[in-house]
Amino acid sequence: GEDVEQSLFLSVREGDSSVINCTYTDSSSTYLYWYKQEPGAGLQLLTYIFSNMDMKQDQRLTVLLNKKDKHLSLRIADTQTGDSAIYFCAERPPGTYKYIFGTGTRLKVLA
Protein backbone atom coordinates (compact mmCIF):
# COMPACT_ATOMS: atom_id res chain seq x y z
CA GLY A 1 0.00 0.00 0.00
CA GLU A 2 0.92 3.66 -0.06
CA ASP A 3 0.51 4.36 3.65
CA VAL A 4 3.43 5.64 5.66
CA GLU A 5 2.54 4.70 9.21
CA GLN A 6 3.22 6.50 12.45
CA SER A 7 1.78 6.28 15.92
CA LEU A 8 -0.53 9.20 16.63
CA PHE A 9 0.58 10.47 20.02
CA LEU A 10 3.60 10.58 22.28
CA SER A 11 3.88 12.27 25.65
CA VAL A 12 7.18 12.75 27.48
CA ARG A 13 8.51 14.76 30.39
CA GLU A 14 10.85 17.66 29.78
CA GLY A 15 14.45 16.48 29.79
CA ASP A 16 13.60 12.91 28.78
CA SER A 17 14.29 11.43 25.35
CA SER A 18 11.53 11.08 22.77
CA VAL A 19 11.47 8.35 20.14
CA ILE A 20 9.10 8.70 17.21
CA ASN A 21 8.70 5.71 14.91
CA CYS A 22 7.71 5.39 11.28
CA THR A 23 7.19 2.52 8.86
CA TYR A 24 7.56 3.54 5.24
CA THR A 25 6.50 1.77 2.07
CA ASP A 26 9.30 1.51 -0.46
CA SER A 27 12.69 0.05 0.39
CA SER A 28 14.07 1.74 -2.75
CA SER A 29 13.41 5.25 -1.43
CA THR A 30 16.76 7.00 -1.59
CA TYR A 31 16.20 9.53 1.17
CA LEU A 32 13.92 9.45 4.20
CA TYR A 33 12.87 12.69 5.88
CA TRP A 34 11.59 14.06 9.15
CA TYR A 35 9.52 17.25 9.20
CA LYS A 36 8.13 19.21 12.15
CA GLN A 37 4.85 21.16 12.12
CA GLU A 38 3.94 23.68 14.79
CA PRO A 39 0.34 24.90 15.20
CA GLY A 40 -0.89 27.01 12.30
CA ALA A 41 2.35 26.65 10.39
CA GLY A 42 3.67 24.74 7.42
CA LEU A 43 6.13 21.89 7.69
CA GLN A 44 9.77 22.53 8.53
CA LEU A 45 12.51 20.11 7.49
CA LEU A 46 14.28 18.72 10.55
CA THR A 47 16.64 16.18 9.10
CA TYR A 48 16.97 13.45 6.52
CA ILE A 49 18.97 10.29 6.03
CA PHE A 50 20.40 8.66 2.95
CA SER A 51 19.21 5.10 2.53
CA ASN A 52 22.70 3.58 2.64
CA MET A 53 23.18 4.88 6.18
CA ASP A 54 21.99 3.21 9.39
CA MET A 55 22.24 6.24 11.61
CA LYS A 56 22.60 9.99 11.41
CA GLN A 57 23.16 12.33 14.33
CA ASP A 58 22.46 16.04 14.20
CA GLN A 59 22.80 17.79 17.58
CA ARG A 60 19.88 16.53 19.72
CA LEU A 61 18.42 14.52 16.86
CA THR A 62 19.34 10.94 16.01
CA VAL A 63 17.81 9.16 13.05
CA LEU A 64 17.93 5.37 12.85
CA LEU A 65 17.12 3.50 9.66
CA ASN A 66 16.35 -0.19 9.34
CA LYS A 67 16.05 -0.63 5.61
CA LYS A 68 15.20 -4.34 5.80
CA ASP A 69 12.14 -3.64 7.93
CA LYS A 70 11.45 -0.25 6.30
CA HIS A 71 11.54 1.31 9.74
CA LEU A 72 12.69 4.81 10.54
CA SER A 73 12.93 6.45 13.94
CA LEU A 74 13.68 9.90 15.26
CA ARG A 75 15.15 10.29 18.72
CA ILE A 76 15.12 13.71 20.37
CA ALA A 77 17.49 13.94 23.32
CA ASP A 78 16.76 16.23 26.28
CA THR A 79 13.28 17.03 24.97
CA GLN A 80 12.16 20.61 25.60
CA THR A 81 8.69 22.17 25.71
CA GLY A 82 9.53 23.88 22.42
CA ASP A 83 9.73 20.45 20.81
CA SER A 84 5.97 20.02 21.25
CA ALA A 85 4.67 19.72 17.69
CA ILE A 86 3.57 17.19 15.10
CA TYR A 87 6.36 15.18 13.49
CA PHE A 88 6.02 13.68 10.01
CA CYS A 89 8.22 11.17 8.31
CA ALA A 90 8.30 11.19 4.53
CA GLU A 91 9.76 9.25 1.63
CA ARG A 92 10.05 9.83 -2.08
CA PRO A 93 9.86 6.46 -3.84
CA PRO A 94 11.70 6.08 -7.15
CA GLY A 95 9.63 6.59 -10.26
CA THR A 96 7.59 9.44 -8.82
CA TYR A 97 8.19 13.08 -8.00
CA LYS A 98 5.85 13.07 -5.03
CA TYR A 99 6.83 12.83 -1.39
CA ILE A 100 4.61 10.59 0.69
CA PHE A 101 4.02 11.73 4.25
CA GLY A 102 2.93 9.79 7.28
CA THR A 103 -0.10 10.74 9.34
CA GLY A 104 2.09 12.49 11.88
CA THR A 105 2.94 11.92 15.54
CA ARG A 106 1.81 14.58 17.98
CA LEU A 107 4.52 15.04 20.60
CA LYS A 108 3.50 16.64 23.87
CA VAL A 109 6.24 17.64 26.27
CA LEU A 110 5.21 18.00 29.90
CA ALA A 111 7.05 20.51 32.05
Next chain:
Amino acid sequence: DTGVSQDPRHKITKRGQNVTFRCDPISEHNRLYWYRQTLGQGPEFLTYFQNEAQLEKSRLLSDRFSAERPKGSFSTLEIQRTEQGDSAMYLCAGGDRSVTGANVLTFGAGSRLTVL
Protein backbone atom coordinates in the same frame (compact mmCIF):
# COMPACT_ATOMS: atom_id res chain seq x y z
CA ASP B 1 9.60 32.89 7.50
CA THR B 2 10.72 30.19 5.05
CA GLY B 3 10.70 32.47 2.02
CA VAL B 4 7.79 30.59 0.43
CA SER B 5 4.74 32.88 0.53
CA GLN B 6 1.14 31.80 0.25
CA ASP B 7 -1.88 34.00 -0.18
CA PRO B 8 -4.47 34.26 1.22
CA ARG B 9 -3.69 32.67 4.57
CA HIS B 10 -7.37 32.09 5.27
CA LYS B 11 -10.34 31.89 2.93
CA ILE B 12 -13.95 31.32 3.88
CA THR B 13 -16.32 30.70 1.02
CA LYS B 14 -19.76 29.36 0.33
CA ARG B 15 -20.31 26.04 -1.34
CA GLY B 16 -20.32 26.36 -5.11
CA GLN B 17 -17.98 29.34 -5.27
CA ASN B 18 -14.56 29.29 -6.94
CA VAL B 19 -11.39 30.01 -5.00
CA THR B 20 -7.80 30.63 -6.05
CA PHE B 21 -4.65 30.32 -3.98
CA ARG B 22 -1.27 31.75 -4.90
CA CYS B 23 2.20 30.54 -4.01
CA ASP B 24 5.43 32.47 -4.45
CA PRO B 25 8.43 30.18 -3.94
CA ILE B 26 12.04 31.18 -3.48
CA SER B 27 13.54 32.15 -6.84
CA GLU B 28 15.91 29.16 -6.80
CA HIS B 29 13.03 26.69 -6.57
CA ASN B 30 12.57 25.31 -10.06
CA ARG B 31 10.41 22.57 -8.50
CA LEU B 32 7.06 23.38 -6.88
CA TYR B 33 4.54 21.19 -5.10
CA TRP B 34 0.97 21.56 -3.89
CA TYR B 35 -0.26 19.45 -1.00
CA ARG B 36 -3.55 19.32 0.88
CA GLN B 37 -3.74 18.65 4.60
CA THR B 38 -6.90 17.90 6.55
CA LEU B 39 -7.17 17.89 10.32
CA GLY B 40 -5.23 15.07 11.92
CA GLN B 41 -3.71 13.89 8.65
CA GLY B 42 -0.42 14.21 6.91
CA PRO B 43 -0.03 16.27 3.74
CA GLU B 44 -1.55 14.63 0.68
CA PHE B 45 0.12 15.21 -2.69
CA LEU B 46 -1.88 17.18 -5.27
CA THR B 47 0.49 18.19 -8.05
CA TYR B 48 4.10 18.90 -9.02
CA PHE B 49 5.72 21.42 -11.38
CA GLN B 50 9.21 21.53 -12.74
CA ASN B 51 9.61 25.09 -13.96
CA GLU B 52 6.36 25.74 -15.85
CA ALA B 53 5.66 22.11 -16.72
CA GLN B 54 3.12 20.18 -14.65
CA LEU B 55 4.78 16.77 -14.50
CA GLU B 56 2.67 14.87 -12.00
CA LYS B 57 -0.87 15.13 -10.76
CA SER B 58 -2.64 13.09 -8.12
CA ARG B 59 -5.33 10.68 -9.29
CA LEU B 60 -7.35 11.97 -6.37
CA LEU B 61 -7.44 15.45 -7.88
CA SER B 62 -10.85 15.97 -9.41
CA ASP B 63 -11.38 18.05 -12.51
CA ARG B 64 -12.59 20.89 -10.27
CA PHE B 65 -8.95 21.45 -9.30
CA SER B 66 -6.47 23.10 -11.61
CA ALA B 67 -2.99 24.45 -11.03
CA GLU B 68 -0.73 26.60 -13.15
CA ARG B 69 2.78 27.94 -13.06
CA PRO B 70 2.84 30.11 -16.14
CA LYS B 71 6.36 31.53 -16.01
CA GLY B 72 7.99 28.96 -13.78
CA SER B 73 7.91 31.31 -10.81
CA PHE B 74 4.66 31.77 -8.83
CA SER B 75 1.89 29.19 -9.00
CA THR B 76 -1.88 29.26 -8.57
CA LEU B 77 -4.25 26.54 -7.44
CA GLU B 78 -7.89 27.04 -8.36
CA ILE B 79 -10.81 25.07 -7.00
CA GLN B 80 -14.07 25.45 -8.90
CA ARG B 81 -17.54 24.81 -7.47
CA THR B 82 -16.17 24.25 -3.99
CA GLU B 83 -17.63 21.53 -1.79
CA GLN B 84 -17.52 21.21 1.98
CA GLY B 85 -15.08 18.32 1.59
CA ASP B 86 -12.59 20.76 0.07
CA SER B 87 -12.13 22.41 3.47
CA ALA B 88 -8.47 21.88 4.30
CA MET B 89 -5.07 23.53 4.51
CA TYR B 90 -3.45 23.90 1.09
CA LEU B 91 0.30 23.81 1.33
CA CYS B 92 2.81 24.90 -1.27
CA ALA B 93 6.43 23.78 -1.18
CA GLY B 94 9.49 24.63 -3.21
CA GLY B 95 11.93 21.87 -4.04
CA ASP B 96 15.63 22.36 -3.62
CA ARG B 97 18.75 20.28 -3.43
CA SER B 98 20.76 20.27 -0.22
CA VAL B 99 24.55 20.44 -0.14
CA THR B 100 24.61 16.66 0.27
CA GLY B 101 22.47 16.14 -2.81
CA ALA B 102 19.19 15.32 -1.06
CA ASN B 103 16.05 16.79 -2.57
CA VAL B 104 14.31 18.70 0.20
CA LEU B 105 11.06 20.65 0.42
CA THR B 106 10.59 24.14 1.87
CA PHE B 107 6.96 24.72 2.79
CA GLY B 108 4.94 27.88 2.98
CA ALA B 109 2.65 28.53 5.94
CA GLY B 110 -0.37 27.32 3.99
CA SER B 111 -3.74 28.66 2.91
CA ARG B 112 -6.64 27.47 5.03
CA LEU B 113 -9.92 27.00 3.16
CA THR B 114 -13.26 26.75 4.91
CA VAL B 115 -16.26 25.94 2.74
CA LEU B 116 -19.61 26.69 4.39
